[in-house]
Amino acid sequence: MKSSLMNPQTTARDVCMSLQNVTISYGRFEAVRNVFMDIPRGRVTAFIGPSGCGKSTVLRALNRMNDLVPGCTLKGRVLFDNNDLYDSRIDPVEVRRRIGMVFQKPNPFPKTIYENIAFGARVNGFKGDMDELVERSLRKAAVWDECKDKLNESGLALSGGQQQRLCIARAIATEPEVILMDEPCSALDPISTLKIEETMHELKRSYTIVIVTHNMQQAVRVADMTAFFNAEAVEGGSGKVGYLVEFNDTERIFNAPSQQATQDYVSGRFG
């Protein structure tokens, strides 16, 4: 079941990241198996599917964030700019500088709002005007108005939604090529969610975005491409193993999916 076969037009597009037969395990437990996928450049790609099917696991594999999880191993290849990210010569730090990430739970650093942005920029060797960068990043993340008068207060003093937008600002401040977002709106109110979705529309002009979302309307609103993951019990396995069911234009996934499971999921019959 190769997604590229099911979906010939993706290969024609400019491919940013490519997963080739990726299987990820936690210890001896296989969380996701045999994923093939080409993520197009300059677009928003959404991962949807029932919880526990491995969406976050695959997302974290894209910038080697799984290295932080003890016992997590990956088989197969993850290509980025024709580099295999899991090659032993690759520096994961360099990878994460090019592929930024926004997490499910807002995690601003216990520093001032200004420093939250400036720290990442300095780490990445920023040489320009820092004040300007802070303002530009906060504006892009639609949180400038709330923050501009308290740049020297702790990032933890903001509300949950503002913290998450601060984290988005932090991620985009370092100008990564790809931004990974793991359910960035799951802890947010609807208004903050809308603001972040507007931000994504704005961002996709300059970045490639991969977003995991629980919310199918959100996928429809923001994503150009959508990947549907599912999980099923396998013989001898201790838990359910996730796999990629279908990957296609969002339009097709929601209106004319080629798999019955996708049809069932997007029409709300399970999940």
Next chain:
Amino acid sequence: MDRGFQLLSMALAAFVAILLLAIVLTVFQGAREAMATFGTRFITTSSWDPVSNQYGAFVAIYGTLVTSLLSLLIAVPLGVGTAIFITEDLIPASMRNAIGLMVELLAAIPSVVLGLWAIFVMEPAIRPALQLLHRLLGWSPLFASEPQGPGMAPAILILVVMILPIITAISRDALNQVPLELRQGAYGIGTTRWGALFNIILPAAISSITGGVMLALGRAMGETMAVTMIIGNSLNFDISLLAPGNTIASMLANQFGEADGIQVSALMYAALILMLLTLVVNVAAQWIVRRLSLKY
């Protein structure tokens, strides 16, 4: 029955507070005569003379502060470094646990045994190094005297061994409590391991670590046996770290049994000073941990 049990347990709990009070009062009561006789001169003068009954505890106070602070200076980087080494995934988990266990067992070795080891093993072993230090830095008053066995320097080193486990254990717990999300956030913007540690993780854990360091300082100031056995128990002031010295605790251990008259009171006065020092440090430690505890 119910009420009786409650009152009994309440009385037992109150006993703890009363005991603390009783300790403070007993020592204070014992110290009163010397306080009246010597006043604050006791702290600033350094003659300790049972023949003429003149007592000043400067040598012991100096020794207490110098040995405890310098041992802290060495033990903090060692302890925090060890804590980092056993909380990061640099080596397999089984090895990390083994190191953690060994450090905890080190804390269980009685102080008097460490003192014995310091006298017969450690001090002879480090003496050449101290002599070298004297030859190189002898121009400085801190290293001006020829090391000849017991002294402040070996006492400092044995204190390092004694407080290292506390600092390591508390730093390890503090680092383990830093949430994974924060670590992910740091790595997510492309910091390196040590970039994340120095800029994000250690600052987040700093209040707990500081609390632990203060507790260790309290322990170092009150530590008696190992220090008594190796510090030389000199009653004469010498600023040199290579010379024999004294601490309040070791003076108490050495003289209390044989003292009488106002010497007992002078010793109680010194004990009171030691108690106040440790009290301040311990209360500050708790305040730091409570006030500045993790925001996460």
Next chain:
Amino acid sequence: MSYTPVTYDNTPLFERRPLTFNPALTRNRFNAFCTALAAVFSTVAVLPLFLVIFYVLIQGGRLLSLKLFAELPPPPGLDGGGIGNAIVGTIVVTLVAALISIPIGVGGGIFLSEYSRNGWFAQAVRFANDVLSGVPSIISGVFVYGMIVATRVIAGQSYSAMAGGIALSVLMLPTVVKTTDEGLKLVPQELRWGAYGVGASKVVTILRITLPAAFTPIATGVVLAIARAAGETAPLIFTALFSPFWPEGIFSPIATMSVLIFNFAIMPYEAQNELAWAASFVLVIMILGANLLARWISKLARP
């Protein structure tokens, strides 16, 4: 459309390097240096344990024989003899300390956790308890000396095993209170409600349900406290004092291993120095044994 760095006067605003690992980069050198330093620090931190245990085993193990346990120490300057009286003495004094501090400490801990979790009184007691645990051990000796030895309140005696035990109990008490308090707090509330639900009174609930449920953490803490007390010297030097003879009851001065080590270590006689090593051997084996026992107990709870 390929990647073009954001630029500012034609120079990129951010450093962009190849994805491959470059050990010559400053940051990677710094990381390697820090990691090596941490490894060295950890080695230095565990080294003393090995050295101390090594010497205690080698020096103390040499004298291991039945005689060591059965005989009295020789007079200064003479060879032979054992540390029998000090081994008995350590057990006696530690036992006295345990018998005093465990009931008081467990009772006080019960009050803190079961009757007044957050009242001002409980907070004050907790604070006092924390402060008490930071009081230097020598101070507890000074306290017992001033309160009991000098005043001869116990059976008209000055130095005694009893006084030594009391001094050690002052050191044990805060640990026992704290482990009881925290052990009981871990017991799920449902267990208590269940007991009340079948009509049990509060005392019965505490003694029959809550306390047994918290047995493991409390026992672990108590064993550790006993192990620590057994090795204490400073509170004993001028309370229990020392005795070259077999114990003559708890109202007389008594020999203990820790004070024996102190006294004999600073004597200029080889025979005494060797007995100090032998006593260290016995003491360290006992204490490390108790520590491993405590670990084993606490593992029982988490199968």
